[in-house]
Amino acid sequence: MTSVVLEFSGGLELLVDGKKRLEQEVPDKLTLGGLIGWIRSNLIKERHELFSQGQRIRPGVLVLINDVDWELEGKETYNLSSGDCISFISTLHGG
Amino acid sequence: MAPKLCVLCAASRACLRRPKTSEAICKECFYSAFEDEIHETIVNENLFKPGEKIAVGASGGKDSTVLVHVLKLLNERYEYGLDLFLVSVDEGIKGYRDDSLDAVKRNQQEYELPLKIVSYSELYGWTMDQIVEKIGKKSNCTYCGVFRRQALDRGAEYVGADKIATGHNADDIAETVIMNFLRGDFPRLIRCSEAITGDSVGDSLPRVKPFKYTYEKEIVLYAHYKSLDYFATECIYSPEAFRGHARQFIKDIEVARARSIVDTIRSAEKFRTDPRTSSEQTLGACVNCGYMTSQKLCKACLLKQSLESDQKPDQGASQTKERGYHGR
Structure with a gap:
């Protein structure tokens, strides 16, 4: 298993029992797309469509890899390493 | 993948891609x-x-x-x-x-x-x-x-x-x-x-x-x-x-x-818009509360009246409904 830190904010924390940050063991050799699918199946209890459609993150949810915009890191194709911090931030809630 | 450098300062690590320009830039830039x-x-x-x-x-x-x-x-x-x-x-x-x-x-x-x-x-x-x-x-x-x-x-x-x-x-x-x-x-x-x-x-x-x-x-x-x-x-009432x-x-x-x-x-x-076809509304004051309105009563007073009288909101209010909310 690979150990990563997951962060949920901007309202997404409500999909994972209000947890904003969790240290999580995930299967080895996941891509970020694979991680998104894994989170959807294993951590999210309800309203899955607010997070992703399969491995495709919902448009309007920002993803950061170690605090860097995932668009600079290959998005879904990024290979997860132990110790990575992945942040999911919704922009879809009122302002 | 080697970290990308900021295209503006070429000194620090880029941390986001700007949606407007597609440039990869660092936090300070x-x-x-x-x-x-x-x-x-x-x-x-x-x-x-x-x-x-x-x-x-x-x-x-x-x-x-x-x-x-x-x-x-x-x-x-x-x-x-x-x-x-x-x-x-x-x-x-x-x-x-x-x-x-x-x-x-x-x-x-x-x-x-x-x-x-x-x-x-x-x-x-x-x-x-x-x-x-x-x-x-x-x-x-x-x-x-x-x-x-x-x-x-x-x-x-x-x-x-x-x-x-x-x-x-x-x-x-x-x-x-x-x-x-x-x-x-x-x-x-x-x-x-x-x-x-x-x-x-x-x-x-x-x-x-x-x-x-x-x-x-x-x-x-x-x-x-x-x-x-x-x-x-999310607002608990807002679909x-x-x-x-x-x-x-x-x-x-x-x-x-x-x-x-x-x-x-x-x-x-x-x-x-074609100025020949656009009509300017004349605004006056709501007879009840003084807020600006083109009708006798402002929309808020109309809605308030409907709440208090058990009636459905009338024309002025239903127009507002079609136009949505938040005044955006």
């Missing part, structure tokens, strides 16, 4: 670009004049929290000479507004700005919780939208403001452009893309949108990197089906081509 572009909007669109009192609509959410932060910073940096106030509307929704109002109060202390909270219960005698209890969840957004717009005006008048600044961002405006386009509401299609609205009709305070060209993605990342304190939650579809559409095209958002706004700016 992002802060400057973000703040400079808002300053440019303020200057180019003549949003403020020295000495004005500005009521900033503060909800405790991401947009208004970043707006308060940036306006305070730019006001000092470029000496706009503005007097800033925070105005918050308390709709009376338990478990939604209480928490976000706490975020506003923390902002008030951090930025040392005066705060005025106006509530639906003091203005109209009804909280949203009571309204929903009476009419159900179906058209409650109509009430909330009409009441909020007027409440923000009242709060701004109370503090003696000259203008109201709101946190509507480029994504919000593009969404509204799409909605007004689909409705065929031409006057609103043109108005919704303007950075200043409401100053031609006299009685209501002008509203300005310093974030008109600012992407939601950048607002959220700015708040994230600067660790600004905001509150994110907002029509805006939801427009929003989904805007977010989908953003993934395909991020510039589409600002292009949508630019295209709305190019629309013009």
Whole structure:
């Protein structure tokens, strides 16, 4: 298993029992797309469509890899390493 | 993958791709670009004049929290000479507004700005919780939208403001452009893309949108990197089906081509109505409360009357329903 830190904010924390940050063991050799699918199946209890459609993150949810915009890191194709911090931030809630 | 360097300073590691330009830039260059572009909007669109009192609509959410932060910073940096106030509307929704109002109060202390909270219960005698209890969840957004717009005006008048600044961002405006386009509401299609609205009709305070060209993605990342304190939650009553579809559409095209958002706004700016066919409404004062209206009673008083008389809202109110809410 690979150990990563997951962060949920901007309202997404409500999909994972209000947890904003969790240290999580995930299967080895996941891509970020694979991680998104894994989170959807294993951590999210309800309203899955607010997070992703399969491995495709919902448009309007920002993803950061170690605090860097995932668009600079290959998005879904990024290979997860132990110790990575992945942040999911919704922009879809009122302002 | 080797870390990418910022294309602007070529010294630090890039941390985001800008949606408007596709440039990969570092945090420091992002802060400057973000703040400079808002300053440019303020200057180019003549949003403020020295000495004005500005009521900033503060909800405790991401947009208004970043707006308060940036306006305070730019006001000092470029000496706009503005007097800033925070105005918050308390709709009376338990478990939604209480928490976000706490975020506003923390902002008030951090930025040392005066705060005025106006509530639906003091203005109209009804909280949203009571309204929903009476009419159900179906058209409650109509009430909330009409009441909020007027409440923000009242709060701004109370503090003696000259203008109201709101946190509507480029994504919000593009969404509204799409909605007004689909409705065929031409006057609103043109108005919704303007950075200043409401100053031609006299009685209501002008509203300005310093974030008109600012992407939601950048607002959220700015708040994230600067660790600004905001509150994110969904209104417990709001299904907002029509805006939801427009929003989904805007977010989908953003993934395909991020510039589409600002292009949508630019295209709305190019629309013009034929002066021969556009009719100016004449505005007077509501006979009940004195708020500006083109009818005898303003929309808020009409809605209030319908709440109290058990009747369905009449023509004026149902028009509002078609036009949606939030005054975007």
